[in-house]
Amino acid sequence: MASWTKRKVKGVLLDISGVLFESGAGVPIDGSVEAVQRLKAAGLAVRFCTNETTMTRGMLTEKLHVLGFSMSEQEIFPPIPAICKVLQKRNLRPHLLINPKVAPDFDGVDTSDPNCVILGDATTEFNYHNLNKAFQALVAMKEPVLFSLGMGRFYREQGELLLDVGPFTKALEFAADVKAEVVGKPSQTFFTSVLEDMNVDADNVVMVGDDIVSDVGGAQSCGMLGIQVRTGKFRPQDEEHPTVKPDAFADNLLAAVDLILEASK
Amino acid sequence: MASWTKRKVKGVLLDISGVLFESGAGVPIDGSVEAVQRLKAAGLAVRFCTNETTMTRGMLTEKLHVLGFSMSEQEIFPPIPAICKVLQKRNLRPHLLINPKVAPDFDGVDTSDPNCVILGDATTEFNYHNLNKAFQALVAMKEPVLFSLGMGRFYREQGELLLDVGPFTKALEFAADVKAEVVGKPSQTFFTSVLEDMNVDADNVVMVGDDIVSDVGGAQSCGMLGIQVRTGKFRPQDEEHPTVKPDAFADNLLAAVDLILEASK
Numbered sequence: 001m002a003s004w005t006k007r008k009v010k011g012v013l014l015d016i017s018g019v020l021f022e023s024g025a026g027v028p029i030d031g032s033v034e035a036v037q038r039l040k041a042a043g044l045a046v047r048f049c050t051n052e053t054t055m056t057r058g059m060l061t062e063k064l065h066v067l068g069f070s071m072s073e074q075e076i077f078p079p080i081p082a083i084c085k086v087l088q089k090r091n092l093r094p095h096l097l098i099n100p101k102v103a104p105d106f107d108g109v110d111t112s113d114p115n116c117v118i119l120g121d122a123t124t125e126f127n128y129h130n131l132n133k134a135f136q137a138l139v140a141m142k143e144p145v146l147f148s149l150g151m152g153r154f155y156r157e158q159g160e161l162l163l164d165v166g167p168f169t170k171a172l173e174f175a176a177d178v179k180a181e182v183v184g185k186p187s188q189t190f191f192t193s194v195l196e197d198m199n200v201d202a203d204n205v206v207m208v209g210d211d212i213v214s215d216v217g218g219a220q221s222c223g224m225l226g227i228q229v230r231t232g233k234f235r236p237q238d239e240e241h242p243t244v245k246p247d248a249f250a251d252n253l254l255a256a257v258d259l260i261l262e263a264s265k
Numbered sequence: 266m267a268s269w270t271k272r273k274v275k276g277v278l279l280d281i282s283g284v285l286f287e288s289g290a291g292v293p294i295d296g297s298v299e300a301v302q303r304l305k306a307a308g309l310a311v312r313f314c315t316n317e318t319t320m321t322r323g324m325l326t327e328k329l330h331v332l333g334f335s336m337s338e339q340e341i342f343p344p345i346p347a348i349c350k351v352l353q354k355r356n357l358r359p360h361l362l363i364n365p366k367v368a369p370d371f372d373g374v375d376t377s378d379p380n381c382v383i384l385g386d387a388t389t390e391f392n393y394h395n396l397n398k399a400f401q402a403l404v405a406m407k408e409p410v411l412f413s414l415g416m417g418r419f420y421r422e423q424g425e426l427l428l429d430v431g432p433f434t435k436a437l438e439f440a441a442d443v444k445a446e447v448v449g450k451p452s453q454t455f456f457t458s459v460l461e462d463m464n465v466d467a468d469n470v471v472m473v474g475d476d477i478v479s480d481v482g483g484a485q486s487c488g489m490l491g492i493q494v495r496t497g498k499f500r501p502q503d504e505e506h507p508t509v510k511p512d513a514f515a516d517n518l519l520a521a522v523d524l525i526l527e528a529s530k
Contacts, residue, residue, distance in 0.1 A: 127392045132427050135419065139426060153440045154400065161404060162397050167440040171432035175418045235404075 002263035004248040005225055009263040011045040011200035013191075013219065016060070016076075017052060017155060018210035018232015019253050021067055024157035029231050031254030033068045038257050040070075042264060045198045048076045049191070049207070051150030051184040051214070053120035053165070054099045057081060077194050079149035079184035080105045083118060086183060092145065094118045095137040097130055097168075116145035119172065119180075121152075121165045131171065138176040146172060150184035152214050156233045185211075186218020195222070206247070206263075208256045210234050217244040227256045267528035269513040270490055274528040276310035276465035278456075278484065281325070281341075282317060282420060283475035283497015284518050286332055289422035294496050296519030298333045303522050305335075307529060310463045313341045314456070314472070316415030316449040316479070318385035318430070319364045322346060342459050344414035344449035345370045348383060351448060357410065359383045360402040362395055362433075381410035384437065384445075386417075386430045396436065403441040411437060415449035417479050421498045450476075451483020460487070471512070471528075473521045475499050482509040492521045 017023045020032045039046050048071060052060055057080065061073040080102060087094060093110045096103075098120035117134050138144040152164035169180045184190050195202055202223035209215020210232030219226040228238060228246035231253070239249065250256035282288045285297045304311050313336060317325055322345065326338040345367060352359060358375045361368075363385035382399050403409040417429030434445045449455050460467055467488035474480020475497030484491040493503060493511035496518070504514065515521035 124393045126396070128389045128428070131391070131432075132425070135428055135432075136426055153442075160397070161401055163393070163400055163436070163440055167396075167400075167436035170439040171428070171436040174435040175428055175432040177418075 002259065004259055005263050007225060007263065008204055009044070009206050009225070009260050010204040011047075011195075011198045011206075012039055012260060013047050013049040013194060013205060013207040013224070014253070015185075015207070015209035015211070015215050015232075016048050016050040016064070018234075019208055019229055020048075020064065020069060022157075022232060023155050028067045028069070029252055031252060035253040035257040036069055036071070038261065042261055044260070044264060045200050046071075046075065047194050047198055049185065049194050050076065050078050051121075051152055051165075052078050053080060053102055053149045053184075054123065056102050056105045059101070077190075077197075079190070080120070082190060082193065083147055083149060083183045084109065086147070087116075092116045094147075095134060096120075097122050097125065097134045098149075099123060099125065115141055116147060117172070118147045118149065119165055119169055120149040122168075123162075126163070126168055131168065135172055135175050138172065138178065144176055144178045146176070146178050146180040148180040148182050148184075150214065151180075151182045151186065152211060154233060161233070185209075186214045186221065188222055191218060191222045191224070195224075206260055208250075208253060208260075212238045212241050212244050212246065216246045220244070220247075227259065229253060229256055267524065269524055270528050272490060272528065273469055274309070274471050274490070274525050275469040276312075276460075276463045276471075277304055277525060278312050278314040278459060278470060278472040278489070279518070280450075280472070280474035280476070280480050280497075281313050281315040281329070283499075284473060284494055285313075285329065285334060287422075287497060288420050293332045293334070294517055296517060300518040300522040301334055301336070303526065307526055309525070309529060310465050311336075311340065312459050312463055314450060314459055315341065315343050316386075316417055316430075317343050318345060318367055318414045318449075319388065321367050321370045324366070342455075342462075344455070345385070347455060347458065348412055348414060348448045349374065351412070352381075357381045359412075360399060361385075362387050362390065362399045363414075364388060364390065380406055381412060382437070383412045383414065384430055384434050385414040387433075388427075391428075391433050396433065400437055400440050403437065403443065409441055409443045411441070411443050411445040413445040413447050413449075415479065416445075416447045416451065417476060419498060426498070450474075451479045451486065453487055456483060456487045456489070460489075471525055473515075473518060473525075477503045477506050477509050477511065481511045485509070485512075492524065494518060494521055 207219030216226035360379035472484030481491035
């Protein structure tokens with residue numbers, strides 16, 4: 001039996017930014033390419049579960065290939081393909097506040113006379129003008145519907161901590177007195193759709209992430225194990241987090257994979 | 266006895282923007298100059314209680330005089346003089362995210378090596394860069410201290426609803442996992458300081474405002490009466506607000522003053 005869990009691990013969800021590579025950096029985190037190879041070689045089901053909304057799914061796959069990782073586009077689960085399904089199903093026309101780079105992923109989506117607002121990681125597009133426009137769109141709706149692509153607080157890019165989409169969602173929730181529907185981590189619906197694709201019970205799956213609330217806490221809430229890596233947006237105070245207790249900490253993905261393989265036998 | 270309250274009114278707090286004039290407009294709201302005169306002529310104590318942080322106290326007084334109102338600068342209570350007292354008392358050095366126009370009100374305040382962050386109504390200065398800088402300042406502190414100058418959700422300016430400081434405070438609270446201290450309405454400390462200056466019991470004071478939560482709800486929480494005017498940021502759904510029930514509604518300040526004078530006899 002593994003030292004850190006009594007469960008048998010059969011499937012692995014990996015966060016991408018901050019786990020495979022540092023956001024903004026042009027190289028993988030030491031050992032992470034090898035780590036992914038070892039998981040696959042051991043026959044474990046692996047999916048890449050990300051709230052990345054500054055690149056299209058295609059751009060993200062290409063970036064990972066250039067960095068030396070092997071995976072297909074279908075193994076990568078970002079929020080945009082998921083929200084596009086929701087729009088179709090519920091007949092919704094969005095007002096978009098997103099990164100211009102991912103606009104192609106919304107090609108063909110009807111944005112006239114919007115009946116919902118979608119917030120992605122718009123980075124520099126999060127300015128007073130655009131936030132006012134999104135707010136005005138919301139309050140003009142009979143029943144305001146707000147979607148947030150993930151609920152991350154911040155991430156680290158080139159050594160700097162930068163605000164993620166979550167804080168801006170909180171701003172609009174407060175301004176328009178609405179509760180956002182989260183599409184992406186840590187939403188249960190989102191995690192469940194990935195688990196279904198893997199066809200492995202939550203009990204036998206571990207999520208590896210750098211975000212203690214969204215990755216580790218979110219996965220644990222769905223019945224999975226959660227390993228916190230000390231890369232990406234990890235901060236020392238995460239070791240004593242008031243509400244989330246990871247099943248294990250690991251210095252990086254390679255060290256996390258040692259723990260996972262130990263629990264997969 | 267007045268038709269809307271059993272209490273006797275001896276003092277009045279008036280919100281400024283949206284009650285005396287529409288934000289952004291160059292003229293007073295119909296009848297509001299006369300309304301203030303009538304309150305003063307009746308011998309009631311009157312104070313102007315505002316979360317305005319886009320003008321210095323001096324600029325605001327001058328603007329009101331130009332519009333035809335009579336009051337002294339000392340009768341106007343904006344958040345900046347209050348926060349400056351707090352900084353001095355607690356030996357705090359702020360990182361400021363404020364409207365450049367009010368920078369003179371912070372002249373002489375030490376902003377080196379900041380140990381707190383102050384958010385005012387920074388309007389177009391609320392951009393991704395400045396919000397990141399405020400966030401980074403907060404997380405760099407051993408014990409992050411965040412002050413918000415008011416907690417308004419939005420206001421109306423030239424027919425447009427625009428985000429106030431509150432949503433941005435919620436954004437930074439979530440990002441840095443801190444709770445802001447509000448200086449301004451609806452903070453009890455702030456209302457209490459104005460009541461002390463008036464020397465009238467809360468029981469005998471009525472607040473007139475256009476913001477149902479911050480003005481009316483805030484005043485009621487402090488034991489005052491609250492009248493909601495149907496000007497400024499008022500929206501029809503405020504008539505059925507889920508938590509705040511104003512003691513009375515009035516079409517504008519002049520109509521509110523009729524109610525107040527009725528209750529002052």
